Amino acid sequence: MIRSLFLIFFLSLSIAWAKEDLVQTSPKAHPALVTKIKEWLLQLEKSSQAEKAQESLERLGQITLPFVYSYLGENKNPKTKRKLIQIIETIDSYDSHPILLDHLTNRKEDSRVREQAAITLANFTQEKKVREALAKYAFHRDVRISRACVHALCKFPRKTSIPILISILKHWEKSLAYKAQETLVQVTQKKDLSNYEGWKKWWLDYKDIFTISE
Numbered sequence: 552m553i554r555s556l557f558l559i560f561f562l563s564l565s566i567a568w569a570k571e572d573l574v575q576t577s578p579k580a581h582p583a584l585v586t587k588i589k590e591w592l593l594q595l596e597k598s599s600q601a602e603k604a605q606e607s608l609e610r611l612g613q614i615t616l617p618f619v620y621s622y623l624g625e626n627k628n629p630k631t632k633r634k635l636i637q638i639i640e641t642i643d644s645y646d647s648h649p650i651l652l653d654h655l656t657n658r659k660e661d662s663r664v665r666e667q668a669a670i671t672l673a674n675f676t677q678e679k680k681v682r683e684a685l686a687k688y689a690f691h692r693d694v695r696i697s698r699a700c701v702h703a704l705c706k707f708p709r710k711t712s713i714p715i716l717i718s719i720l721k722h723w724e725k726s727l728a729y730k731a732q733e734t735l736v737q738v739t740q741k742k743d744l745s746n747y748e749g750w751k752k753w754w755l756d757y758k759d760i761f762t763i764s765e
Contacts, residue, residue, distance in 0.1 A: 580614050584611075584614075585618075588608065588611070588615055588618050589618065590604075591604040591605075591607050591608050592604070592608070592618060592619070592622045595631050595634050595635070596628060596631055601634065605634055605637070605638060608638050609638055609641045609642060612642055613642060613644060615638070615642070616639070616642060616644055616646075616647070619635050619638055619639060620647075620650055622635060623635045623636070623639075623650070623654075629661035629663050629664050630663075632654075632661070632664045632667075633663055633664055633667045636651065636654070636664070636667045636668055636671055637667065637671075639651070639671060640670070640671040640674070643674060645675075647671075648672060648674075648675040648678060648681055651668045651671050651672050651675070652668075652672070652680065652681065652684055654667075654668040655668040655669050655672065655684055655685075655688060655696075655700075656684060656688070662693050662695050662696055663695070665688075665693075665695075665696050665699075666695045666696055666698075666699040667699075669685065669688065669696060669699035669700045669703050670699050670702070670703060672684070672685060672703050673702070673703035673704075673706040673707060674707075676703065676704060676706075676707055676709060676712060677709065679711075682704070682709075682711060682712060682715060684700075685700040685703050685704050685715075686700075686704070686715040686718070688700045689701045689704065689715070689719055689722070689727070690722065694724060697722075697724065697727065698724070698726075698727060701719055701722070701727045701730055701731065702730065704716060704719075704731075704734075705730055705731065705733075705734040708734050708737070708738045708763075709763065710761065710762070710763045713735065713738065713739075713754060713758075713761075714754060714758075716731040716734055716735050717731075717735070717747065717750045717751055717754060719731035720732060720735075720746065720747040720750060721747050732745065735750060738763060739753075739761070741753065
């Protein structure tokens with residue numbers, strides 16, 4: 552009886568170690584794991600299996616990203632592409648922002664995919680290229696895209712984002728202009744400024760000495 556219990560315990564421990572070894576100790580995924588990853592990617596297309604497949608891919612972390620990137624480039628389904636970008640956001644890899652920029656700036660891409668790319672790029676606004684792209688597409692004619700870009704710039708506001716936010720005060724979509732105003736006040740504590748000209752003058756006067764903890 553004791554020997555049987557010990558054997559069961561040993562087998563369980565061996566399986567746990569094997570699973571850990573497949574994911575963590577090798578820079579490349581084990582062939583069996585690769586097969587499973589590809590199955591989960593295909594399941595993202597099926598509404599009944601998509602949620603569980605997405606959770607499984609997110610749990611595996613960095614090891615899934617090369618497969619996610621590849622499938623994102625091949626796939627044509629906007630719903631699936633949004634899920635793939637959500638997986639990238641959850642895993643939060645610094646290397647992912649060039650791929651996200653490609654999807655935001657691609658005119659042929661579905662607006663829902665471009666929106667999701669902008670939402671995820673909020674995590675990379677320390678990058679100049681990311682800020683510049685978000686600033687440009689903050690004035691896109693598709694409000695879905697422009698709204699996502701403005702909210703991305705406002706999510707983690709930086710000193711380098713302040714002139715961009717000031718320019719958004721002139722946005723034709725009043726709710727986005729208000730969002731920029733709200734963020735500027737939050738960052739600077741300047742509650743007495745409420746229009747583009749006032750903020751522009753303040754920034755010219757104080758940009759060299761103003762500091763913000765980022």
